[in-house]
Amino acid sequence: MAKRMQANFGDEIRIDMDILIAGAILIDVGKLLEYDLVDGKLITSSAGKLVRHPFSGAALAARFDLPPEVQHIIATHSKEGDLGYRSVESIIVHHADFVSFEPFKS
Numbered sequence: 284m285a286k287r288m289q290a291n292f293g294d295e296i297r298i299d300m301d302i303l304i305a306g307a308i309l310i311d312v313g314k315l316l317e318y319d320l321v322d323g324k325l326i327t328s329s330a331g332k333l334v335r336h337p338f339s340g341a342a343l344a345a346r347f348d349l350p351p352e353v354q355h356i357i358a359t360h361s362k363e364g365d366l367g368y369r370s371v372e373s374i375i376v377h378h379a380d381f382v383s384f385e386p387f388k389s
């Protein structure tokens with residue numbers, strides 16, 4: 284998507300591919316805290332009932348001094364980011380994330 288946008292829009296748009304890829308790889312890292320494995324089944328952890336993975340993932344990224352631009356992608360990739368600002372990289376990751384599972388619901 285990013286490459287196609289760059290091809291289509293050229294200098295009108297600036298996309299940082301390193302930030303985009305780092306953010307895309309890490310968007311769901313917070314799920315490590317959101318879920319527990321109990322008797323072979325994934326269940327929502329007690330922490331996950333209070334803090335969904337966009338928040339815990341952004342906190343993990345901050346803890347390891349990842350750039351704020353990467354923290355932003357993690358924090359805004361899901362519905363939690365719908366009401367606020369999204370960078371170009373975050374918009375791309377958000378849509379790529381949703382097209383990878385939304386059509387398979389139902």
Ligand SMILES: [Fe+2]
Nearest residue numbers: 310311336361
């Ligand atoms: Fe997610």
